[in-house]
Each structure stands twice: as C-alpha cells, then as structure tokens.
C-alpha cells in the first residue's frame with residue numbers, strides 16, 4: 001500500500017512537474033524505482049503547497065543546531081530543512097554568552113569524543129573563518145601553575161594535550177612566562193600557541209545565514225511546546241503520512257510545522273525537549289551561571305592572550321581566567337553558581353518552576369551535598385568582586401579591584417545523572433515509540449562545544465543518516 005502510494009506520487013510529480021529545481025533527467029522513472037522514489041519524494045516535498053512542511057527540522061538556534069543544519073543541508077541539498085528557535089534571534093543563550101575561546105583540546109580524556117572533536121573543531125573553525133572572513137585572533141594561552149602541588153597536574157595536562165594531538169604545546173618556566181605575558185607570574189606554565197579568541201555568537205549567526213543561503217528556513221520566536229504524531233492524512237492531502245511529526249509552538253497564532261524527522265539541540269532545555277517526545281527525563285540539565293568581570297579599557301593591555309589556572313579535576317569548569325575579546329575588551333572569570341532560572345543571567349532572575357525542578361532532582365542534591373563548601377565560595381566570589389579579584393591577582397599581581405567592574409554572565413547547561421555525576425561527553429537519545437524514533441535529541445553539548453561545533457555537526461549528521469531514512 002505504502003509502495004503504491006509512493007509510485008503514484010512519483011508518477012504525479014513526473015507529469016505535474018512544478019519544482020523549479022528539478023529536471024526531467026533527475027526524475028526519470030527508468031533510472032531505477034528506488035532512486036526515483038527517493039528523488040521524487042524530495043520533488044513532491046519541494047512543490048508541496050504546505051509551506052510549513054519539512055523533511056527534517058532542527059530545534060534550537062544555538063551553535064550546535066545551526067552547525068548541524070548547515071552540515072545537513074550541504075549533504076542533502078534536495079531536502080527541505082528548517083531550524084526552530086524560541087528567541088527572536090540565533091545564539092541568544094550559551095552560544096552568545098561564553099568566554100569566546102577557541103580551545104585547543106588540552107584538557108579532555110584522550111580518545112574521548114570531546115577530545116577528538118575539539119582538536120578537529122579548532123582546525124575546522126580556523127579554516128571556516130578564513131574562508132568566510134570571520135574575525136578571530138590566535139592569541140595563544142598559558143595554563144599557569146602557582147603552587148608546587150599543581151606541578152604534577154600541569155605535567156599530566158601537557159601529556160594529555162600531546163596525546164590528543166594538540167600541536168606545538170610546550171612547558172615554560174617563569175622567564176618565558178614573562179616573555180609571553182609580561183604581567184603574569186607563575187612557577188611553570190603550558191603554552192598553547194594555537195588557542196584563539198572569537199565571537200561565537202557571530203559564528204552561530206553566520207552558520208544560520210549559510211543555511212538560509214542554501215535554501216534552509218529559520219523560524220525565530222517559535223517556542224516548541226509539543227511534538228505529536230499524525231496517524232491520519234489531512235483531508236484532501238496527497239502526501240499520505242510522509243510528514244507525520246507535528247511540531248506546535250506555544251503561540252496560538254503561529255504555524256504548526258510538520259516534518260518527517262526532527263533533531264533537537266536545545267542546550268539548557270535539552271532534557272525538557274527530550275521528554276516531550278517520550279524520552280527519559282535523565283540526564284537532567286542543571287543551569288550554572290558564570291559571572292564575568294570586565295577590565296577597564298585603559299587596563300586592557302594588562303594581558304595579551306588567555307591566562308588560565310590549572311583546573312581542579314573534580315569540576316568540569318576550567319576556573320577563572322583572563323580572556324581578551326575580539327572587540328578589544330578583557331573578561332575575567334567566570335565563577336560557577338547555581339542559576340535560579342534556566343536562562344537566568346542575574347541573581348534577580350528567578351523561576352519557581354526551574355528552581356523547584358532543579359532542587360527536587362536527586363542528582364543535584366547529591367552534588368550540592370558533596371560540594372557545598374565550593375558552591376558557597378563561588379557565590380561569595382560572585383557577590384564580593386574583591387574576592388574574585390584576589391584570586392586573579394595571584395596570576396597578575398598588578399591587577400587592582402578598581403580596575404574591574406561587573407561584566408556579563410552566561411549560563412551553562414550542565415547535564416547531571418541521578419547520582420550527582422556530571423555528564424562529561426555528548427549524549428544522543430531517541431525514544432522507542434513511533435514518535436520517539438523520529439526525534440533525535442542532542443542532550444548534552446558541553447564546553448568546548450562552540451569550538452567543536454563544525455566537528456559535532458558531522459557526528460550529528462552521521463547519527464541522523466543512520467537513524468533516519470533521508
């Protein structure tokens with residue numbers, strides 16, 4: 001029956017033939033029934049009168065969603081693709097609120113997806129930016145040890161970085177630290193010359209533009225509230241049930257989108273989006289806000305490149321650092337405190353639902369219990385900026401409290417399991433119901449997902465091709 005419907009559709013498209021991008025040669029029935037059916041599906045999709053009907057929809061207009069959209073439309077130019085973003089512009093959350101560092105791949109466990117995708121992602125980022133004239137600066141980075149007990153960890157990091165294939169890393173002593181960063185002190189440091197800085201929000205918007213230029217459609221202000229599965233064709237519809245997934249927004253007047261398949265890249269809402277298609281609620285997302293300080297413009301020559309501490313292996317965050325920005329400013333920080341709202345960029349931004357959600361989750365309670373002291377210290381540093389400056393002065397002693405003001409903040413989507421363990425690598429998930437099998441979720445895309453975005457997009461596209469019949 002289904003195959004009869006496909007054949008009928010195929011024949012109709014040969015004779016009606018409305019899509020401007022299709023040639024008779026492409027749709028020639030004698031080129032093999034399977035190929036013709038596939039091609040023809042795309043043809044009938046393009047000419048379908050329902051303008052909100054797609055082959056594949058990507059939910060989430062952050063850097064992972066837009067990179068994935070760009071990769072998929074490049075691989076499958078004949079398909080109709082759309083990105084749905086709930087805010088009025090792309091990169092409104094993590095992708096537009098981060099440190100702006102192009103990471104080299106030093107920290108991550110050798111062999112992990114995170115390590116491989118970061119090293120590859122850095123190279124892809126530089127090549128992409130060179131091709132499209134997107135500004136960046138390869139200003140390098142120092143990871144500085146201040147205490148003798150940090151030295152073995154620093155040596156371990158160098159080994160890791162080298163195992164991960166990060167090029168040109170070297171250990172430097174106090175004199176060379178001064179040559180690289182005249183205002184910085186330290187016992188020893190790893191120097192990574194290929195680490196860079198960039199505006200990841202700008203990159204995300206560029207991915208979005210490229211996607212649109214290739215025929216993709218971006219819907220903003222489309223807050224996905226529900227996924228459903230149509231089990232019957234619409235009245236007078238000729239498409240059978242080829243696009244059964246219905247995506248509704250919380251707007252009463254907005255369109256209902258129908259699609260064959262969906263990929264979600266929802267960042268801080270990735271667990272909630274997964275639940276909407278019947279997936280496991282875990283891992284849950286717990287929002288951690290990172291607050292930055294801003295160096296006054298007349299002091300912005302205090303640092304030349306990135307200066308980072310030796311990270312504490314118990315936490316996924318890299319510790320407060322000095323980061324020059326592409327616009328000439330310098331950001332210091334961030335700390336890491338529980339946000340009272342998933343997208344809460346200040347202490348006054350509060351959501352009862354989000355907070356209750358976080359506190360009722362056993363994983364967060366376990367984590368909080370284990371690291372209560374650390375959490376309180378981080379909050380203290382957030383409130384009393386002198387405490388944060390004191391920590392930063394250990395690296396750059398000439399920094400004074402009057403040189404800084406409060407700066408912007410970002411909120412990290414930290415995936416947690418029920419035992420309070422931080423989920424460190426990427427998580428892909430699909431449900432087992434008819435609906436669930438058509439919706440693939442990228443549930444965890446932690447830092448350095450901006451650096452790795454083009455490499456992640458390839459992995460997601462491979463997953464899509466394996467999971468769905470495009």
Ligand SMILES: Cc1cc2nc3c(=O)[nH]c(=O)nc-3n(C[C@H](O)[C@H](O)[C@H](O)COP(=O)(O)OP(=O)(O)OC[C@H]3O[C@@H](n4cnc5c(N)ncnc54)[C@H](O)[C@@H]3O)c2cc1C
Nearest residue numbers: 060062063064086094095098099101224267410448449451
């Ligand atoms: C403070 C901080 C510093 C960081 N520093 C760096 C760094 O220096 N270098 C680096 O490589 N990485 C860094 N990262 C990590 C990096 O920014 C993120 O890993 C990356 O941006 C994640 O991208 P994303 O697309 O998954 O998420 P997001 O950018 O959060 O995008 C998800 C999108 O989904 C949308 N969405 C959610 N729910 C719905 C819905 N129901 N309907 C429609 N749309 C929806 C959201 O509005 C959002 O735009 C940092 C992160 C933070 C927070």
